[in-house]
Amino acid sequence: MQNRPAALTMDAVYTKPGYLFRRMQQIAVAIFMEECREFDLTPVQYAALVAIQTHPGIDATRLSAVIAFDRSTLGSVIERLQAKGLIERAASAEDRRVKLLTITKAGAALLRDIVPAVERAQARMLQPLKAADRKTLMTLLSQLVDLNNEASRVPLRAEDALEHLGRAG
Amino acid sequence: MQNRPAALTMDAVYTKPGYLFRRMQQIAVAIFMEECREFDLTPVQYAALVAIQTHPGIDATRLSAVIAFDRSTLGSVIERLQAKGLIERAASAEDRRVKLLTITKAGAALLRDIVPAVERAQARMLQPLKAADRKTLMTLLSQLVDLNNEASRVPLRAEDALEHLGRAG
DNA sequence: GCGAGATTGTCAGTATACTGTCAATCTAGA
DNA sequence: TCTAGATTGACAGTATACTGACAATCTCGC
Numbered sequence: 001m002q003n004r005p006a007a008l009t010m011d012a013v014y015t016k017p018g019y020l021f022r023r024m025q026q027i028a029v030a031i032f033m034e035e036c037r038e039f040d041l042t043p044v045q046y047a048a049l050v051a052i053q054t055h056p057g058i059d060a061t062r063l064s065a066v067i068a069f070d071r072s073t074l075g076s077v078i079e080r081l082q083a084k085g086l087i088e089r090a091a092s093a094e095d096r097r098v099k100l101l102t103i104t105k106a107g108a109a110l111l112r113d114i115v116p117a118v119e120r121a122q123a124r125m126l127q128p129l130k131a132a133d134r135k136t137l138m139t140l141l142s143q144l145v146d147l148n149n150e151a152s153r154v155p156l157r158a159e160d161a162l163e164h165l166g167r168a169g
Numbered sequence: 170m171q172n173r174p175a176a177l178t179m180d181a182v183y184t185k186p187g188y189l190f191r192r193m194q195q196i197a198v199a200i201f202m203e204e205c206r207e208f209d210l211t212p213v214q215y216a217a218l219v220a221i222q223t224h225p226g227i228d229a230t231r232l233s234a235v236i237a238f239d240r241s242t243l244g245s246v247i248e249r250l251q252a253k254g255l256i257e258r259a260a261s262a263e264d265r266r267v268k269l270l271t272i273t274k275a276g277a278a279l280l281r282d283i284v285p286a287v288e289r290a291q292a293r294m295l296q297p298l299k300a301a302d303r304k305t306l307m308t309l310l311s312q313l314v315d316l317n318n319e320a321s322r323v324p325l326r327a328e329d330a331l332e333h334l335g336r337a338g
Numbered sequence: 339g340c341g342a343g344a345t346t347g348t349c350a351g352t353a354t355a356c357t358g359t360c361a362a363t364c365t366a367g368a
Numbered sequence: 369t370c371t372a373g374a375t376t377g378a379c380a381g382t383a384t385a386c387t388g389a390c391a392a393t394c395t396c397g398c
Contacts, residue, residue, distance in 0.1 A: 008280065010223055010327070013216045013236065016287075017294045018197045020310045022212065023237060023325070025194040026355080027317045028187045029384095033356090043191065044384065047182045054179055061346060067182065068192060073385050075348065080383085097346040097393050111177065118185075125186045128316030129309065137309040140302055141189045147297030148196045153386065156192070158179070195385075198354095202386090213354065230376060242355050244378065249353085266363050266376040323356095345394070355384080364375070 028125050035121035039114045040084075044069065046118060048077055049111055052087055053103045059092070063101065065157035086110060197294050204290035208283045209253075213238065215287060217246050218280055221256055222272045228261070232270065234326035255279060 013019050032043045041049070047067045052058060055066065060078060064071040078101065081087045086107035092098035103111070126134040149155045182188050201212045210218070216236045221227060224235065229247060233240040247270065250256045255276035261267035272280070295303040318324045 008219060008222060008284075010220065010235065012284075012287075013219050014327075015307075015311070016291045017307065017310075018201055018212055018291055019216065020307070020314050021190065021194045021197045021294075023314045023321070024310060024317075025190045026237070027314065027321045028190045029355085030321050031317075032187055042383070043187055047188065050177060050182050051179060053177060059346080066179065068195070070385055070387095071347080072349085072387080073383090076383075095346080095394070099347075115177075115181075118181075122185045122187055124320075125190075125317070126313070129313055133309055133312075136305060137313065138184075138186065138189070140298065140306040140309075141186075141193065142184070143302075144295070144298055144306065145189050145192045145196065148193075148200075148294070151293075152192070152196045152199050158183075198385085211353070228376080239355055239357095240377080241357080241379085242353090245353075264364070264376080268377075340396105340398085342397090343395085346392085347390100348392105349388100349390080351387085351389105353385080355382100357381085358379100359381105360377100360379080362376085362378105365373085367372085368370090 031124050032118070032121045035117045035124065036114060039110060039117065041110070041114060044073075044077055045081055046114065048074070048081060049086060049103065049107060052081075052101045053108060053111060056102050057100045059098045059100055064154055068152065068154050068156040070154050081107070200293050201287070201290045204286045204293065205283060208279060208286065210279070210283060213242075213246055214250055215283065217243070217250060218255060218272065218276060221250075221270050222277060222280060225271050226269045228267045228269055233323055237321065237323050237325040239323050250276070 029043055032046075036046075048063065048069070051063055051066045055062070058066070060074055061071060063069075063078075064074050069077070078087070078089070082089060084106075085104060088102050088104055089099045090102070092100050126137070129137065198212055201215075205215070217232065217238070220232055220235045224231070227235070229243055230240060232238075232247075233243050238246070247256070247258070251258060253275075254273055257271050257273055258268045259271070261269050295306070298306065
């Protein structure tokens with residue numbers, strides 16, 4: 001009897017970290033979009049815009065490392081930000097393959113205006129938990145993401161890891 | 170001076186729950202796909218397959234409630250599972266709008282074979298944390314997903330909430 | 339200075355996700 | 369019974385994501 005595998009129930013899905021991470025991501029995006037509706041900016045576009053403002057003249061490949069988004073995916077994100085007039089692309093003088101990204105005045109203004117809505121969204125995601133539990137969750141999640149960094153296709157390479165890199169890494 | 174907003178740094182992204190949930194979801198999918206490579210099944214397809222086996226004759230709308238996936242998205246997922254011969258669709262005798270889903274022998278066999286790989290993947294996601302921290306994280310995440318259930322477009326409606334529903338809810 | 343190998347941006351293909359819409363169909367109330 | 373409203377599956381449109389490929393370009397060893 002002990003060799004008979006347990007019957008498969010939905011708990012084979014519900015209690016698994018993979019399922020919970022997916023659900024939480026869906027919920028987080030929904031809350032973000034709701035709070036930021038008037039700004040017409042997605043979470044990914046927001047992260048890219050912050051990174052471009054923080055690193056003026058960054059190229060797409062480095063941007064992908066700084067926010068840990070796939071380079072392929074980033075192409076269309078950049079295109080949309082440019083179409084909205086929030087960023088500009090200029091050819092690099094040193095490397096003709098590279099296109100440098102900078103934020104426009106409109107982009108900087110949008111970023112300034114959207115921050116309160118983003119803060120509200122982030123707060124709402126954790127709001128159902130007690131303050132102490134929020135802190136615990138964030139600490140553990142930060143650790144886990146950091147320790148699993150290499151498991152994703154595009155590991156995060158924070159800005160300090162890029163600073164001393166030459167144009168060709 | 171205290172009214173001057175702090176300069177925007179990447180911490181405006183890195184330390185936010187929304188960003189961490191996205192990264193963790195990316196990492197979780199990457200690990201799942203790696204462990205389950207030989208079975209050619211995505212996390213979403215796995216969840217759908219488990220739900221169809223657990224609820225033989227379920228329709229697409231209820232399936233979407235049981236795994237909390239969007240009904241629109243589920244259409245193509247079902248199509249792919251059917252194309253692989255893992256599930257079957259049959260018209261309902263009672264309601265001509267409805268198509269009932271059942272798992273095939275091939276689907277059940279795949280599910281039986283893939284379980285160890287899924288278990289390995291789920292374990293790997295949390296592996297970098299200490300055992301006690303894993304438990305804490307899962308507990309808090311379960312609570313948070315549950316308490317935020319209504320915030321997503323498709324809230325989870327577990328099977329017991331569906332059992333006593335008539336065909337038209 | 340030249341060619342092997344790496345890098346950059348781009349693209350095609352596949353797979354989630356969500357919004358909004360639609361025709362076919364069903365249910366329930368007047 | 370007849371119809372207003374709800375439901376179902378499907379679809380179009382947009383936006384992430386990842387794989388794998390490619391031409392243009394750059395770097396570095398020789």
